[in-house]
Amino acid sequence: xxxxxxxxxxxxxxxxxxxxxxxxxxxxxxxxxxxxxxxxxxxxxxxxxxxxxxxxxxxxxxxxxxxxxxxxxxxxxxxxxxxxxxxxxxxxxxxxxxxxxxxxxxxxxxxxxxxxxxxxxxxxxxxxxxxxxxxxxxxxxxxxxxxxxxxxxxxxxxxxxxxxxxxxxxxxxxxxxxxxxxxxxxxxxxxxxxxxxxxxxxxxxxxxxxxxxxxxxxxxxxxxxxxxxxxxxxxxxxxxxxxxxxxxxxxxxxxxxxxxxxxxxxxxxxxxxxxxxxxxxxxxxxxxxxxxxxxxxxxxxxxxxxxxxxxxxxxxxxxxxxxxxxxxxxxxxxxxxxxxxxxxxxxxxxxxxxxxxxxxxxxxxxxxxxxxxxxxxxxxxxxxxxxxxxxxxxxxxxxxxxxxxxxxxxxxxxxxxxxxxxxxxxxxxxxxxxxxxxxxxxxxxxxxxxxx
Amino acid sequence: xxxxxxxxxxxxxxxxxxxxxxxxxxxxxxxxxxxxxxxxxxxxxxxxxxxxxxxxxxxxxxxxxxxxxxxxxxxxxxxxxxxxxxxxxxxxxxxxxxxxxxxxxxxxxxxxxxxxxxxxxxxxxxxxxxxxxxxxxxxxxxxxxxxxxxxxxxxxxxxxxxxxxxxxxxxxxxxxxxxxxxxxxxxxxxxxxxxxxxxxxxxxxxxxxxxxxxxxxxxxxxxxxxxxxxxxxxxxxxxxxxxxxxxxxxxxxxxxxxxxxxxxxxxxxxxxxxxxxxxxxxxxxxxxxxxxxxxxxxxxxxxxxxxxxxxxxxxxxxxxxxxxxxxxxxxxxxxxxxxxxxxxxxxxxxxxxxxxxxxxxxxxxxxxxxxxxxxxxxxxxxxxxxxxxxxxxxxxxxxxxxxxxxxxxxxxxxxxxxxxxxxxxxxxxxxxxxxxxxxxxxxx
Numbered sequence: 095x096x097x098x099x100x101x102x103x104x105x106x107x108x109x110x111x112x113x114x115x116x117x118x119x120x121x122x123x124x125x126x127x128x129x130x131x132x133x134x135x136x137x138x139x140x141x142x143x144x145x146x147x148x149x150x151x152x153x154x155x156x157x158x159x160x161x162x163x164x165x166x167x168x169x170x171x172x173x174x175x176x177x178x179x180x181x182x183x184x185x186x187x188x189x190x191x192x193x194x195x196x197x198x199x200x201x202x203x204x205x206x207x208x209x210x211x212x213x214x215x216x217x218x219x220x221x222x223x224x225x226x227x228x229x230x231x232x233x234x235x236x237x238x239x240x241x242x243x244x245x246x247x248x249x250x251x252x253x254x255x256x257x258x259x260x261x262x263x264x265x266x267x268x269x270x271x272x273x274x275x276x277x278x279x280x281x282x283x284x285x286x287x288x289x290x291x292x293x294x295x296x297x298x299x300x301x302x303x304x305x306x307x308x309x310x311x312x313x314x315x316x317x318x319x320x321x322x323x324x325x326x327x328x329x330x331x332x333x334x335x336x337x338x339x340x341x342x343x344x345x346x347x348x349x350x351x352x353x354x355x356x357x358x359x360x361x362x363x364x365x366x367x368x369x370x371x372x373x374x375x376x377x378x379x380x381x382x383x384x385x386x387x388x389x390x391x392x393x394x395x396x397x398x399x400x401x402x403x404x405x406x407x408x409x410x411x412x413x414x415x416x417x418x419x420x421x422x423x424x425x426x427x428x429x430x431x432x433x434x435x436x437x438x439x440x441x442x443x444x445x446x447x448x449x450x451x452x453x454x455x456x457x458x459x460x461x462x463x464x465x466x467x468x469x470x471x472x473x474x475x476x477x478x479x480x481x482x483x484x485x486x487x488x489x490x491x492x493x494x495x496x497x498x499x500x501x502x503x504x505x506x507x508x509x510x511x512x513x514x515x516x517x518x519x520x521x522x523x524x525x526x527x528x529x530x531x532x533x534x535x536x537x538x539x540x541x542x543x544x545x546x
Numbered sequence: 547x548x549x550x551x552x553x554x555x556x557x558x559x560x561x562x563x564x565x566x567x568x569x570x571x572x573x574x575x576x577x578x579x580x581x582x583x584x585x586x587x588x589x590x591x592x593x594x595x596x597x598x599x600x601x602x603x604x605x606x607x608x609x610x611x612x613x614x615x616x617x618x619x620x621x622x623x624x625x626x627x628x629x630x631x632x633x634x635x636x637x638x639x640x641x642x643x644x645x646x647x648x649x650x651x652x653x654x655x656x657x658x659x660x661x662x663x664x665x666x667x668x669x670x671x672x673x674x675x676x677x678x679x680x681x682x683x684x685x686x687x688x689x690x691x692x693x694x695x696x697x698x699x700x701x702x703x704x705x706x707x708x709x710x711x712x713x714x715x716x717x718x719x720x721x722x723x724x725x726x727x728x729x730x731x732x733x734x735x736x737x738x739x740x741x742x743x744x745x746x747x748x749x750x751x752x753x754x755x756x757x758x759x760x761x762x763x764x765x766x767x768x769x770x771x772x773x774x775x776x777x778x779x780x781x782x783x784x785x786x787x788x789x790x791x792x793x794x795x796x797x798x799x800x801x802x803x804x805x806x807x808x809x810x811x812x813x814x815x816x817x818x819x820x821x822x823x824x825x826x827x828x829x830x831x832x833x834x835x836x837x838x839x840x841x842x843x844x845x846x847x848x849x850x851x852x853x854x855x856x857x858x859x860x861x862x863x864x865x866x867x868x869x870x871x872x873x874x875x876x877x878x879x880x881x882x883x884x885x886x887x888x889x890x891x892x893x894x895x896x897x898x899x900x901x902x903x904x905x906x907x908x909x910x911x912x913x914x915x916x917x918x919x920x921x922x923x924x925x926x927x928x929x930x931x932x933x934x935x936x937x938x939x940x941x942x943x944x945x946x947x948x949x950x951x952x953x954x955x956x957x958x959x960x961x962x963x964x965x966x967x968x969x970x971x972x973x974x975x976x977x978x979x980x981x982x983x984x985x986x987x988x989x990x
Contacts, residue, residue: 178851179840179846179847179850179851179852180840182840182846183839183840183841183911186839186915187911187914187915189915189918231854234881235854235857235880235881236857238857238880238881239806239857239858239878242806242807242878243806245804245806246804246805246806248804249804249805250699251699354694354698354699355691355694355695355698355699385640386630386641386642395688396631399684399685399687399688400687400691401688401691402688402689402691402692402694402695403695422695423691423694423695423698424691425687425690425691457600457601460600461599461600461601
């Protein structure tokens with residue numbers, strides 16, 4: 095039985111929406127699985143987004159390389175009835191795409207396909223979820239590749255800088271290893287059994303959220319969802335617990351005598367996305383560090399002439415532990431000056447707010463979101479993340495309203511309440527000169543940041 | 547909305563999903579919603595692509611003639627600062643510049659109502675360089691930081707510089723765009739001014755305007771700022787021909803203990819006869835798709851699925867001009883496979899495929915999927931977007947874009963014979979550069 099719980103005409107919600115625009119509803123499949131359906135007229139594809147909860151990153155007695163190895167192996171290593179070399183071409187012939195990702199809090203799945211290939215695609219996808227081959231040789235292949243990429247990444251100065259920050263913030267907690275993959279012997283100790291255990295625990299018939307987007311009806315979408323989760327096991331006990339994050343301000347210098355360049359970075363804690371005002375955050379970050387008219391570009395490149403450019407961004411250690419960062423390569427002899435100039439520029443920005451008109455800052459967002467519902471993957475990703483943040487179903491269809499609500503006042507308020515002052519930031523530099531930053535806590539390996 | 551990954555990025559840099567999207571959106575707005583118009587005069591250096599986008603973006607592209615390594619790039623920095631630096635601009639006036647082996651380009655976006663100002667400010671890149679000499683000297687330091695950013699810790703880019711110099715020997719594109727640290731140190735403001743004066747002239751420029759403006763509006767705006775359309779491109783912009791040095795194979799080794807082992811296999815080959823560049827490119831992409839697949843005539847079976855030589859690989863093929871094509875295979879070895887053994891196997895498989903030819907079944911299967919390469923010609927927006935991308939790509943390589951009707955007509959000109967002709971050419975030695983990256987013990 096198809097049970098429609100909520101059905102709203104989105105023309106009420108979306109500014110300027112046409113009569114044939116998207117609409118959302120909460121549905122239940124014949125198999126009794128709840129999901130959100132976003133009907134987007136004219137779309138050529140159907141996209142199914144899934145989020146399963148996980149608590150693996152909080153466990154001390156498991157191998158933290160297992161989740162990513164597992165999803166790569168599930169995607170590449172074939173499944174019962176579908177040898178890896180054949181299924182990749184079959185999926186390409188069907189014009190379908192499948193994707194898995196894993197965060198500290200969730201396993202995320204994405205399946206996109208033309209409606210006319212629904213049954214074939216779902217058969218393949220279900221097989222890969224329910225009965226992946228997990229062949230030893232493919233496991234070794236995936237694990238080796240993953241390990242080699244981790245080893246290479248962890249040799250880069252900028253990666254080491256962020257690794258040091260994670261040590262300072264999380265110390266010995268498993269989440270640090272889950273984010274950095276830095277535990278000695280992590281890959282040598284990884285066994286296929288670890289991957290099997292992870293798969294059995296989290297790829298279940300009880301996802302936290304399912305979203306279907308496309309030009310399709312509830313009956314078809316429900317059939318697709320039931321086919322996707324057919325014969326998956328029941329979940330076990332999953333008990334996510336909050337992590338203890340310590341953002342005490344620090345000044346860290348990682349001394350690397352052979353470093354080819356000098357890297358400088360700042361990290362600060364900001365509220366999680368579930369608390370809203372994301373567009374204020376994004377517009378503030380634009381003003382701070384995006385483009386040649388930004389605060390940091392002017393301070394570090396135009397004025398100090400110490401850097402090619404300075405990057406800014408947000409990242410999530412977990413859903414609750416969100417950060418913003420500023421980072422770039424600077425001239426070694428100007429490291430101390432760069433630290434001072436950035437702190438001063440950031441604090442001045444915090445006090446004065448962004449220059450120029452708010453309307454101008456909204457332009458790219460309005461442009462980007464005005465027709466996003468025509469892109470089933472983007473719309474689905476927005477909706478599932480919104481639901482995981484605890485917002486009402488269908489919020490993603492009203493995103494232009496959130497952009498519109500941004501004002502000079504909300505930007506100014508957000509700057510002072512969400513962005514910490516420069517004195518509360520964790521600063522980390524990587525330099526070949528141990529004395530480049532007087533007063534900094536000088537370390538020679540990222541883990542020593544825990545003791546700064 | 548939330549975005550985070552476990553271990554997949556290891557750096558906050560890779561987790562800036564939203565920020566990255568919007569940075570890209572700034573640059574891509576004009577491309578995504580643009581329209582290609584066939585009204586461009588054949589001799590004009592002005593191309594207008596009308597769109598419904600809220601922004602209009604103007605691109606100014608000049609040929610990059612032979613010069614000292616890094617000089618054109620230095621001039622690009624100075625000319626951009628000369629035109630944009632210190633100037634008041636609206637927040638939605640975004641701008642950037644680039645230098646390639648073929649061209650130097652600048653772009654500036656703004657509101658359609660601001661088109662005259664946007665064009666005027668963009669055209670200021672042609673004004674004589676007047677930045678303070680101290681600023682010009684400091685810009686060399688910024689170039690050095692850019693070098694650190696792009697090449698300092700990037701072994702793939704370092705390898706690319708070496709392979710470019712070998713593969714393209716005797717051609718302008720063999721010269722490093724960014725230069726070495728010594729090259730950057732040796733740059734002078736006088737040289738930059740001379741190069742700028744020689745290159746940044748409107749008669750050599752191509753102006754592309756993409757956005758919600760008509761050609762008439764662009765023409766009027768240009769007249770109003772004193773630079774009518776006829777000022778542009780009168781010198782004639784011509785593609786840079788490629789000349790292949792003697793066939794030879796060179797190995798480059800980049801030992802690095804912490805690098806993931808990988809082979810970069812590049813080959814440039816001549817064709818027996820020149821063919822239309824656009825048609826050549828389409829066939830090169832189709833052949834690339836066939837080689838990438840696990841079908842008879844592909845690389846995936848022999849390297850990855852039927853045997854365990856490469857745990858992964860990527861392949862690209864593109865034309866350098868009407869008679870030369872480049873193949874680029876990068877591959878990561880399976881456990882126990884040396885990089886030499888992997889590169890030998892890549893060579894063996896290429897030889898076999900060239901000798902046997904691409905099976906017609908594989909050709910047809912991949913050609914069916916190739917429909918996705920083209921825009922949906924019945925969807926105006928999709929077509930406009932595709933054509934705008936194509937137009938900018940062509941102009942940036944000093945080539946004249948074809949009109950949509952000609953592009954569409956190419957779909958009926960794809961043939962298995964040309965695909966096999968290309969494969970046959972790539973089976974010859976050509977000029978081949980093979981690079982090993984990783985711990986030295988993995989090399990041989």
